[in-house]
Amino acid sequence: xxxxxxxxxxxxxxxxxxxxxxxxxxxxxxxxxxxxxxxxxxxxxxxxxxxxxxxxxxxxxxxxxxxxxxxxxxxxxxxxxxxxxxxxxxxxxxxxxxxxxxxxxxxxxxxxxxxxxxxxxxxxxxxxxxxxxxxxxxxxxxxxxxxxxxxxxxxxxxxxxxxxxxxxxxxxxxxxxxxxxxxxxxxxxxxxxxxxxxxxxxxxxxxxxxxxxxxxxxxxxxxxxxxxxxxxxxxxxxxxxxxxxxxxxxxxxxxxxxxxxxxxxxxxxxxxxxxxxxxxxxxxxxxxxxxxxxxxxxxxxxxxxxxxxxxxxxxxxxxxxxxxxxxxxxxxxxxxxxxxxxxxxxxxxxxxxxxxxxxxxxxxxxxxxxxxxxxxxxxxxxxxxxxxxxxxxxxxxxxxxxxxxxxxxxxxxxxxxxxxxxxxxxxxxxxxxxxxxxxxxxxxxxxxxxxxxxxxxxxxxxxxxxxxxxxxxxxxxxxxxxxxxxxxxxxxxxxxxxxxxxxxxxxxxxxxxxxxxxxxxxxxxxxxxxxxxxxxxxxxxxxxxxxxxxxxxxxxxxxxxxxxxxxxxxxxxxxxxxxxxxxxxxxxxxxxxxxxxxxxxxxxxxxxxxxxxxxxxxxxxxxxxxxxxxxxxxxxxxxxxxxxxxxxxxxxxxxxxxxxxxxxxxxxxxxxxxxxxxxxxxxxxxxxxxxxxxxxxxxxxxxxxxxxxxxxxxxxxxxxxxxxxxxxxxxxxxxxxxxxxxxxxxxxxxxxxxxxxxxxxxxxxxxxxxxxxxxxxxxxxxxxxxxxxxxxxxxxxxxxxxxxxx
Numbered sequence: 193x194x195x196x197x198x199x200x201x202x203x204x205x206x207x208x209x210x211x212x213x214x215x216x217x218x219x220x221x222x223x224x225x226x227x228x229x230x231x232x233x234x235x236x237x238x239x240x241x242x243x244x245x246x247x248x249x250x251x252x253x254x255x256x257x258x259x260x261x262x263x264x265x266x267x268x269x270x271x272x273x274x275x276x277x278x279x280x281x282x283x284x285x286x287x288x289x290x291x292x293x294x295x296x297x298x299x300x301x302x303x304x305x306x307x308x309x310x311x312x313x314x315x316x317x318x319x320x321x322x323x324x325x326x327x328x329x330x331x332x333x334x335x336x337x338x339x340x341x342x343x344x345x346x347x348x349x350x351x352x353x354x355x356x357x358x359x360x361x362x363x364x365x366x367x368x369x370x371x372x373x374x375x376x377x378x379x380x381x382x383x384x385x386x387x388x389x390x391x392x393x394x395x396x397x398x399x400x401x402x403x404x405x406x407x408x409x410x411x412x413x414x415x416x417x418x419x420x421x422x423x424x425x426x427x428x429x430x431x432x433x434x435x436x437x438x439x440x441x442x443x444x445x446x447x448x449x450x451x452x453x454x455x456x457x458x459x460x461x462x463x464x465x466x467x468x469x470x471x472x473x474x475x476x477x478x479x480x481x482x483x484x485x486x487x488x489x490x491x492x493x494x495x496x497x498x499x500x501x502x503x504x505x506x507x508x509x510x511x512x513x514x515x516x517x518x519x520x521x522x523x524x525x526x527x528x529x530x531x532x533x534x535x536x537x538x539x540x541x542x543x544x545x546x547x548x549x550x551x552x553x554x555x556x557x558x559x560x561x562x563x564x565x566x567x568x569x570x571x572x573x574x575x576x577x578x579x580x581x582x583x584x585x586x587x588x589x590x591x592x593x594x595x596x597x598x599x600x601x602x603x604x605x606x607x608x609x610x611x612x613x614x615x616x617x618x619x620x621x622x623x624x625x626x627x628x629x630x631x632x633x634x635x636x637x638x639x640x641x642x643x644x645x646x647x648x649x650x651x652x653x654x655x656x657x658x659x660x661x662x663x664x665x666x667x668x669x670x671x672x673x674x675x676x677x678x679x680x681x682x683x684x685x686x687x688x689x690x691x692x693x694x695x696x697x698x699x700x701x702x703x704x705x706x707x708x709x710x711x712x713x714x715x716x717x718x719x720x721x722x723x724x725x726x727x728x729x730x731x732x733x734x735x736x737x738x739x740x741x742x743x744x745x746x747x748x749x750x751x752x753x754x755x756x757x758x759x760x761x762x763x764x765x766x767x768x769x770x771x772x773x774x775x776x777x778x779x780x781x782x783x784x785x786x787x788x789x790x791x792x793x794x795x796x797x798x799x800x801x802x803x804x805x806x807x808x809x810x811x812x813x814x815x816x817x818x819x820x821x822x823x824x825x826x827x828x829x830x831x832x833x834x835x836x837x838x839x840x841x842x843x844x845x846x847x848x849x850x851x852x853x854x855x856x857x858x859x860x861x862x863x864x865x866x867x868x869x870x871x872x873x874x875x876x877x878x879x880x881x882x883x884x885x886x887x888x889x890x891x892x893x894x895x896x897x898x899x900x901x902x903x904x905x906x907x908x909x910x911x912x913x914x915x916x917x918x919x920x921x922x923x924x925x926x927x928x929x930x931x932x933x934x935x936x937x938x939x940x941x942x943x944x945x946x947x948x949x950x951x952x953x954x955x956x957x958x959x960x961x962x963x964x965x966x967x968x969x970x971x972x973x974x975x976x977x978x979x980x981x982x983x984x985x986x987x988x989x990x991x992x993x994x995x996x997x998x
Contacts, residue, residue, distance in 0.1 A: 199344045199345045199348055201348070203345060203348075204345065204348045204349055204352065205225050207333075207335060207337070207345065207349070208222060208224070208225050208333075208349060208352070209224055209225045210224065210333050210334050210335070211224070211331055211332065211333025211334070211335065212224070212255045212256075212331065212332055212333060213329070213330065213331045213349060213350075213352075213353055214230070214238050214247070214329075214330040214331075215238075215328050215329060215330065215350075215353070215354045215635070215637075216237075216238050216239070216240065216245065216328045216330065217237050217238070217239065217328075217635075218237055218238075218328075218354065218632060218635065219231070219234045219235070219236060219237050220353050220354055220355075220356070220632070221251070221255075221353065222349070222352055222353035223255050227352065227353045227357075230248055230251045231248065231251065231306075235304065236248055236251075236304075236306055238311070238330060239303070239308065241298055241301065241308075242298055243298075244297050244298040244310045244312070245310065245311045245312065245324045245330060246298065246301065246308040246309065246310060246311065247308060247309065247310075247311040247314065247330075248306050248307070248308055249269050249271055249280070249300075249307045249308065249309050249314075250269075250306075250307070252271070252309075252311070252314055253271045253272070253273060256273055256318060256320070257273060257274075258271060258272050258273025258274070258276075259271070259272060259273075260272075260307075262307075263279075266281070267281060267282070268280060268281040269281075269282075269300075269307050273318060275290075276289065276290060276317065276318065277289070277290055278314075278317060280300045280307070280309055281300060282299075282300050282301055282302040282307055283299055283300065283301070284299060284300055285298070285299040285300075287300075287309070287313065287317065289317055294313065294317070296309070296310055296313050297310050297312065297313065298310045311324060311330065311332065312324065315332045320332045320333060320334065321333060321334065321335060321336035321337070323336075323337045323338060323339075323346075325339070325598070326599075326641065327339065327597055327598040327599065327637040327638050328354075328635065328637050328638075328640070329346065329349075329350060329354075329597075329598070329637050331346075331349070339597070339598040339599075339724060339725065340724055340819075343597075343598070343725060346597065346598070346637075347591070347594035347595075347597050347637075348594070350594060350597060350636070350637050351590040351591065351594055354632060354635060354636070354637070355586070355590065355631060355632045355633055356629075356631040356632045358583065358586065358631050359579070359583045360578070360579030360580055360581065360582040360583025360584070361579050361583070362583075363567075363579070363582045363583065363627065364567045364568060364575065364578065364579050364582065366627045366628075366629070367564065367567060367568045367626060367627060368568045370626070370627060370628060371568065371626070374496075374568055374569055376493050376494075376496030376497065376565075377449070377493045377494045377496060378493060378564075378622075378625055378626040379489070379490055379493040379494070379561060379564060379565060379621075379622040379625060379626060380490075380618070380621045380622055380625055380703050381446060381449065381490075381494055381702075381703060382625050385625075385703075386449050386450065388707075389404070389450060389702070390450060392707065393450070397707060398693065398710075399689055399692055399693065399705055399707070399709075399710055400702075400705065400707070402692050402693050402695070402697050403692055403697035403698075403701045403702050403705060404450065404697075404702065405697070406695065406696075406697035406698060406701075407443055407446060407447060407697065407698065407699050407702055408447050408451075410439070410443045410698070410699075411443040411444050411446070411447040411456055414440050414443065414444060414459060414463075415455060415456075415459050419437075419440075419462055419463045419465075419466030419467070420433050420436045420437055420440070420463070420466070420467075421433070421466075422470045422471065424474070424533070426782060427782075428477055428540060428782065429474075429477045429479075429480060430473070430474035430477065430480035430484075431477065431479055431480050431483065433480075434473075434474075434479070434480045434481075434483035434484045434487070435483055437463060437467045437483075437484060437487045438483055438484075438486060438487035438490075439699070440460070440463045441460055441463055441464060441487045441488070441490060441491040442487070442490055442491075442494075442699045443699050444456045444457070444459050444460035444463070445457070445460045445490065445491050445494035445495050446494065446699060446702060448460065448494075448495065448498070449494060454498075457495055457498045460491055460495060461491075461495065461499065461503065463491075464487075464488055464491045464492075464495075464503075464507060465503075465506070467484055467487065467488060467510075468488060468506060468507055468510035468514075470484075470514075472514060472536065473485065473514040473515060473518070474533070475518040475521075475536055475539070476532075476533040476535075476538050476539060476540055477539075477540045477541070478518070478519070478522070478539065478541070478543055478551070478555050479551060479554055479555065481514065481515050481518055481519070481555075481558075481559070482515070482519075482554050482555040482556075482557070482558030482559055482615075483554070483558055484514070484515070484558075485511055485514070485515035485516075485558045485559045485561070485562040486557070486558035486559075486561045486562060486615070486618060488507055488510060488511055488562060489511060489558075489561045489562030489563070489564070489565040489566070490561065490565070490618075491507075492504065492507050492508075492511075492562075492565045492566065493565045504569075507566075508566045508569065508570065511562045511563075511565075511566055512566075512570075512574055512577065512578070515558075515559045515562055516559060516562075516563060516577050516578055516581055517577065518536060519555065519556075519559045519581060519585075520577060520580060520581070521536070521537055522539070522543070522544045522555075523544070523580065523584055525545075527539045527542070528542075529541070529542050543555060544588060547754060548591035548592045548594075548595070549592065549604060549608075549754040549755065550592070550604060550608045550611050550612045550754075551754075552588050552589050552591070552592045553589055553592050553612045553615050553616055553619070554611065554612075554615045556581075556585035556586075556588050556589050556619075557585070557589070557615040557616065557618055557619035558615060558618070559581055559585070560581055560582055560585045560619055560622075561618050561619060561622050563578040563581045563582050564582070564622050564623070564626050566578065567579065567582065586631065586633065589619075589633070592612070593633065593636035593639065594636060594637070595725075596636050596637065596638040596639045596642055596725075597636065597637035597638040597725055598637055598638045598724065598725050599638050599641055599644070599645070599722075599723050599724060599725055600638045600639060600640070600641030600642035600643070600644050600645045600723070601638070601642075601645045601723035601724075601725045601726035601728060602642065602645060602726065603659075603725070603726050604659060604660070604754070604755045605649075605657065605658055605659040605660060605661040605755065606645075606646065606649045606650070606655050606656070606657070606661055606667055607657075607660070607661040607662050607667070607778075608659075608660070608661070608755060609642070609645070609646065610667065610669045610671065613642075613669065613671035613674065613675075614669075614671060614700070616634075616671075616674075617671050617674040617700075617703075617704065619633075620633055620634045620678075621674065621703070621704075634678050638725065639675070640675070640678075640679040640681070642675055643672050643675050643676065643681065643684040644717060644718075644721065645721075645723060645726075646667075646668060646669075646672055647668075647687065647717045648717070648721035648723065648728070648730045649728070649730065649743070650666040650667060650668060651666070651730075651732070651741035651743065651764070651766040651771070652666075652732070652735075652736065652737045652738065652739045652741055652766055652769065653666070653737070653741075653766040653769055653770055653771040654666060654764075654766060654771040654774065655667045656728070656730065656743040656745070656764050656775065657764075657774070657775040657776075657777040657778075658728065658743075658745040658757070658759055658762065658775055659755050659756055659757050659759065660755035660756075660757065660777075660778040660793075661775075661777055661778060662777050662778065663774055663775055663776055663777030664777075668687050668688050668691060669688075669700070670688060670698065670700035670701045670703075670704055670705075671700065671704065672684055672685055672687070672688050673685045673688055673701070673704035673705055673706070673709065674704045676709065677704065677706055677709075682706075682708055682709050682712035683712045683713055683714060683715040685705075685706075685709035685712065686709060686712060686714050688701070689705075689709060689710060692705070716735055717735070718825075719731060719732050719733070719734070719735075719825075719830070719857070720732075720825040720830040720853075722820060722823045722825075722832060724819075724820065726747065727745055727746045727747030727760075727818070727819055727820055727834075728743065728744070728745050728820075729743070729744040729745075729820055729823060729830075729832035729851065730742070730743045730744075731825070731829070731830040731831075731832075731853040731857075732853070732857070733853070733857035733858065734857075737769050738767075738768055738769050739766075739767075740765075740766070740767045740853065740857060740858060740860065740958065741764075741765065741766040741767070742763060742764070742765050742766075742851055742853050742860045743763065743764045743765075744762075744763050744820070744832055744834075744849075744851040745759060745760070745761070745762050745763075746760050746761055746818040746819060746820050746834035746836065746849070747760060747818060747819065748760070748815060748816065748817055748818070749810070749812040749813055749814065749815060749816040749817075749818075749839050755778075756787065757787070757792075757793045757794075757798065758788075758793060758794050758795040758798070758810060758811060758812040759775065759795065759798040759800065760795075760800065760812055760816070760818045760834075760836060760839045761800040761801060761818065761834065761836045761839065761849050762775060762798040762799045762800040763799050763800075763851050763862055763878075764799065765860055765902075765956060767900075767902060767956075767958050768900040768902075768958055768960055769898075769900070770882075770897045770898055770900050770902075771881070771897075772880055772882055772895055772897060772902045772956075773799055773878045773879065773880050773940075774799075774879055774880065774881065774937070775798060775799070775879075776792045776797055776798075776879055776919070776932075776934060776937065777792065778792065779791075779792040779793070779931050779932050780930055780931065780932075782930070783928050783930055783931050784928055785926070785928070788809050788810055788926075789809075789926035789928045790926075790928060790931050791919075791920065791921050791925070791927070791931055791932075791934070792931070792932065792934075794810075794811050794921075794925070794926075795811040795812045796811055796875070796877065796921065796922055796925060797879075797919075798877070798879070799877055799878045799879055800812075800849075800877065801836075801840070801847075801849075801864065801874065801875065801876055801877075802874070802875040802877065802922075803840050803843045803844070803868075803872050803873065803874055803875075804842075804843055804872050804873050805873070805875065805922045805924060805925065806924055807924035807925055807926065811925075812839045812840065813838060813839055813840060813841045813842065816838040816839040816840070816841055817838035817839075818834050818835060818836050818837075818838055818839050819834060819835070820832050820833070820834045821833065821834060821835060822834075822850070822975070824978070824979075824980060826980040826982040827982045828854065828856060828857065828980050828981055828982035829852065829853050829854030829855070829856075829857055829980045829982070830852070830853055830854075830980065831850060831851065831852035831853070831854070831861075831978050831980070832850070832851055833848060833849065833850035833851070833975045833978075834848070834849055834850075835847070835848055836848065836849050842869075843868060843869055843870070843872050844866060844867065844868055844869060845867040845868065845869055846865075846866070846867045847864070847865070847866045847867075848864070848865045848866075848975055849862070849863065849864050849865075850862075850863045850975035850978060851863075852978060854980055858957065858958065859955055859956065859957050860955065860956040860957075861907075861953060861954070861955045861956075862953075862954050862955075862956075863908075863951075863952065863953045863954075863975055864876070864950065864951075864952045864953075865950075865951050865952075865974065865975060866947070866949060866950045866951075866952075867948075867949045868947055868948050868949065870948075871946040871947060871948050872946075872947050872948075873943075873944070873945045873946075873947070874942075874943070874944045874945075874947045874950070875922075875941060875942070875943055876912075876941065876942035876943075876952065876954075877917075877939045877940075877941055878904075878939060878940040878941075879919055879934075879937050879938075879939045880895055880897075880937065880938060880939065880940060881897060881936055881937055882895035882896055882897035882902070883895070883896045883897070884896075884916045884938060884940060886914050886915070886916070889913075890906075890913030890914050890915070891905060891906045891913065891914070892904065892905050892906075892914070893905075893914045893916075893940055894959070895940070900958075900959075900960065901958075901959035901960075902956055902957070902958060902959065903956065903957050903958075903959050904940060904954060904955070904956050905954065905955050905956075905957075905970075906942070906952070906953070906954055907953045907954065907955050907970040907972070908951050908952060908953035908970075908972040909942070909950065909951065909952040909953065909954075910950075911944055912942050912944060912950075912952055913942065914940060914941065914942060915941045915942070915943060916938055916939070916940065916941065917938065917939050917941045918934075918938060918939070919934035919935075919937040919938055919939050920933070920934060942954075951972060951974075953970070953972055955970060
């Protein structure tokens with residue numbers, strides 16, 4: 193979801209000129225438009241205490257133009273600003289404001305000689321608005337900000353101050369200080385980590401043993417193969433080769449370091465020599481360059497003590513010429529978009545200028561990892577080039593990290609979450625092990641909650657594949673362990689451990705697994721999740737593989753951003769271990785006009801509505817707006833709803849869709865309430881791999897998949913009847929060659945003409961105990977009057993998303 197799209201730097205400066213920004217557990221501050229710190233003592237930071245945000249009283253007073261003084265006579269603090277005087281005493285749960293006593297939610301306290309008080313009550317006393325929630329952001333001032341209406345603005349504000357200021361020259365100086373004799377390995381797989389792995393394998397620690405078995409088998413499979421050759425198989429990308437080289441180098445080098453057997457180092461060197469002998473690393477499609485740079489950088493670091501000096505010089509020169517020089521061409525604005533792959537200044541994507549997405553993390557991260565491997569061995573202008581990469585890359589990735597705000601969801605979807613997390617873990621993981629500091633870049637708002645996104649978006653049978661994502665199977669990648677360790681949320685790693693023990697282990701598990709995960713408690717995630725930053729709602733009946741699961745997506749329609757689809761308003765549903773209604777996922781990116789012509793990117797290719805299809809370029813309004821504006825979660829069920837009018841603005845006066853899981857979390861309802869501008873043709877689509885049998889009256893549909901049956905019923909909708917269509921474009925729609933034919937899918941359809949207004953309610957129930965229709969007793973209730981009968985709402989703490997503000 194991308195509101196305030198046109199927010200400018202001037203907008204940020206205007207809002208923050210009268211406001212103060214802080215970030216929980218960090219010393220950084222943004223006071224009236226200037227970045228500063230809470231104190232000269234960098235250990236002074238805002239903290240959580242019993243669910244309340246606590247702020248240093250002296251800093252707060254000075255930030256609003258007042259002052260705070262310690263009164264030795266009674267061991268109290270006196271804060272004055274204008275005509276207001278506040279007295280407070282550490283240990284007491286009250287403030288005295290101009291003689292009147294005010295109760296506090298948490299007692300004033302002293303931490304290392306610094307007095308802290310609850311920021312919410314301090315702001316209330318002085319009439320200041322406050323944003324303070326689990327995202328980590330704290331902003332107080334005259335204007336009330338919130339993530340829902342000010343998403344882009346707050347993302348831009350966060351980029352101004354939450355990260356530490358660091359130059360490339362300082363980074364390389366830190367590298368030399370920590371590794372005065374060019375110490376290696378230092379990138380993630382350090383000597384300390386290797387010793388821990390070896391000790392664990394000697395003790396038959398089960399998870400490390402399973403991971404190592406898989407990694408060694410992979411490394412062994414490469415021993416008798418030839419290195420990968422330079423090949424642009426699809427005419428655009430070297431990327432499959434780059435990824436293959438990365439897989440080979442990391443597996444072979446890791447196994448060499450664990451076993452000491454030179455055959456692995458010999459084969460790894462052979463792959464590195466081959467890659468560094470390529471005519472170029474294909475900067476035309478810069479992801480190719482970045483992944484090769486990362487591969488060679490990790491191989492250089494992990495094999496450092498085995499390689500000859502001649503080898504090292506050869507690899508360093510390749511990294512500088514093929515990657516560092518090429519990314520600096522982008523930094524310096526020398527590159528242009530043109531289809532000339534022989535020109536090193538030609539790019540398929542202006543990845544640094546068009547918009548911020550996964551490319552920035554991969555491109556900046558891959559080349560930075562390689563630079564960390566070699567920079568302290570370089571001198572003169574070559575060293576300065578690596579310094580530029582290391583310093584400037586950090587600025588370029590800030591807008592991508594902001595995409596995790598406020599609740600950990602990732603806008604491009606779960607597949608690209610994995611891609612970004614892979615390179616972010618390489619990037620920040622290498623900074624942490626090589627320098628001992630990631631400069632706050634792993635503390636972007638919402639990022640500590642991103643594992644919640646992973647588990648919410650994974651249903652019991654498949655992942656929710658909104659936007660450009662793969663539609664099959666669940667996806668819990670090794671990078672959840674990187675986040676679990678970074679934020680000390682060890683329980684978040686446990687679902688990945690189950691997959692490792694089932695045989696899914698790979699090199700990234702080896703890099704990020706920590707035995708402490710194995711002893712962490714298994715903590716059930718919430719059954720329901722609202723990820724407001726990306727416009728996703730999910731609800732389920734439980735966490736077993738037979739649970740009922742529904743997902744709902746409502747955000748901005750395609751507006752030129754990478755990997756968006758025209759999928760606003762779509763739903764997916766899983767039950768009885770099967771994925772009954774699916775998002776078909778991505779198609780071939782080489783399809784001409786992919787994001788407006790490919791069936792899988794259009795509204796007609798999703799489980800949403802199409803109105804007056806006429807072969808138009810977009811079947812939802814270009815850049816049309818929707819958001820989830822209603823969300824309720826209780827033990828007995830949950831629902832969410834969105835105003836979809838902005839996605840069909842040409843045709844509707846109003847349109848609202850709601851998705852509900854209730855009836856003891858057994859029944860899913862998808863309800864649409866529409867008023868047209870003029871009588872219109874309407875399609876309701878739901879894609880399924882199931883076989884469909886319709887009742888004689890067309891009001892019921894029995895969907896059968898692998899012996900399981902789901903009943904769909906039209907509970908409300910005058911003139912609405914089910915039909916079945918092939919999962920292919922409508923007659924007037926674009927139908928580009930080369931796209932997937934979707935023969936394994938069909939779509940449950942409701943097709944209506946001359947619709948002026950419509951209340952349409954479709955309900956779904958499992959038939960595991962026999963299909964008993966309940967539409968006869970289903971009374972239509974407008975979305976605005978929906979409710980869940982349970983009395984108790986799920987517990988609320990500041991550590992759980994979407995429940996409260998602290």
